[in-house]
Amino acid sequence: MSNRLLFVGTTICSNRCFIPHHFTSRSCFCSGTLRNQTNMESDEVVVVAHPHLLDTKIAAIRNAGPPKLQVIADFDATLTKYRVNGSRGQSSHGLLQQENPEYNNKRRELFEYYHPLEFSPAIPIEQKTKLMEEWWGKTHSLLIEGGLTYDGIRQSVADSTIAFREGVVELFEFLEKRDIPVLIFSAGLADIIEEVLRQKVHRLFKNVKIVSNRMVFDDNSHLVSFKGKTIHSLNKNEHALDMAAPLHEQLGDLDGPTYENASVKTRRNVILLGDHIGDLRMSDGLNYENRISVGFLNDNVENSIDSYREAFDVVYLNDAPMWGVVKLVSQLCPGGD
Numbered sequence: 001m002s003n004r005l006l007f008v009g010t011t012i013c014s015n016r017c018f019i020p021h022h023f024t025s026r027s028c029f030c031s032g033t034l035r036n037q038t039n040m041e042s043d044e045v046v047v048v049a050h051p052h053l054l055d056t057k058i059a060a061i062r063n064a065g066p067p068k069l070q071v072i073a074d075f076d077a078t079l080t081k082y083r084v085n086g087s088r089g090q091s092s093h094g095l096l097q098q099e100n101p102e103y104n105n106k107r108r109e110l111f112e113y114y115h116p117l118e119f120s121p122a123i124p125i126e127q128k129t130k131l132m133e134e135w136w137g138k139t140h141s142l143l144i145e146g147g148l149t150y151d152g153i154r155q156s157v158a159d160s161t162i163a164f165r166e167g168v169v170e171l172f173e174f175l176e177k178r179d180i181p182v183l184i185f186s187a188g189l190a191d192i193i194e195e196v197l198r199q200k201v202h203r204l205f206k207n208v209k210i211v212s213n214r215m216v217f218d219d220n221s222h223l224v225s226f227k228g229k230t231i232h233s234l235n236k237n238e239h240a241l242d243m244a245a246p247l248h249e250q251l252g253d254l255d256g257p258t259y260e261n262a263s264v265k266t267r268r269n270v271i272l273l274g275d276h277i278g279d280l281r282m283s284d285g286l287n288y289e290n291r292i293s294v295g296f297l298n299d300n301v302e303n304s305i306d307s308y309r310e311a312f313d314v315v316y317l318n319d320a321p322m323w324g325v326v327k328l329v330s331q332l333c334p335g336g337d
Contacts, residue, residue, distance in 0.1 A: 062333075073274070080163060098152065114134075118135075166323065185279075292314070
């Protein structure tokens with residue numbers, strides 16, 4: 001099976017939440033009516049390893065109310081689709097095309113060298129962290145040396161195949177109405193993420209903050225440097241919150257609430273969205289009370305399902321849409337429009 005998972009003997013609720021029978025609970029996070037289903041095969045499968053624990057977290061977060069809640073989300077392959085039109089979708093870093101193709105080739109060579117090291121089990125984390133800092137530093141230098149402009153970013157996004165999952169806009173709108181902040185954590189480039197939002201969503205979200213590497217441009221819109229400490233794949237967590245910038249400030253919309261860093265840190269209930277187990281570290285800098293972790297297992301399902309099922313409270317398989325998370329937050333924040 002390429003990107004499908006076959007559960008033999010599962011319980012499926014009316015909201016399409018799948019719980020294998022070897023889990024003893026018959027409760028379901030989406031409160032759907034459960035019915036038995038055998039030999040079920042589906043492109044959109046949800047796995048909940050510990051339903052009772054999840055129920056307890058849902059009750060605690062619901063009782064605390066929206067003022068205590070925040071959402072922390074990875075960007076690439078979490079908010080965005082893993083596959084677009086049958087092919088691997090582009091990342092916010094990978095979509096960038098420089099005017100001089102020589103620099104694209106140099107960045108690709110860096111990827112081919114460092115990417116295997118990022119996932120090598122033989123390299124200690126301290127050494128691997130230094131390698132990631134080295135990789136990101138060299139890549140950023142190539143972007144500056146190659147004369148990247150903001151017009152180049154706009155064109156790269158326009159030419160890209162990057163796309164949001166269905167339901168992401170509705171999720172953001174739901175959270176915005178309830179003044180619940182969303183922190184988008186990414187080891188990519190904040191300016192590109194903002195441009196993707198501009199071009200693909202065509203609207204602003206006052207509650208969204210981008211925690212990622214932010215560019216500095218001169219008066220001629222040429223990239224000249226990067227702000228602050230580099231955020232790479234192994235250090236993107238709430239310790240990097242000082243680099244966050246409200247999205248609406250970048251777009252010139254100053255109406256509505258803003259979310260200062262200190263205020264965000266007082267929101268001790270968290271929904272965390274990620275596509276890698278390492279994304280669970282995004283909440284390391286936050287002294288949270290309750291966290292519901294939602295994982296998107298997009299590929300290599302059969303080899304990774306066991307580790308994802310134990311790491312995340314909820315796991316969506318096969319590049320699933322965001323509708324299940326919309327349902328979840330509607331349970332956590334009932335009432336209102």
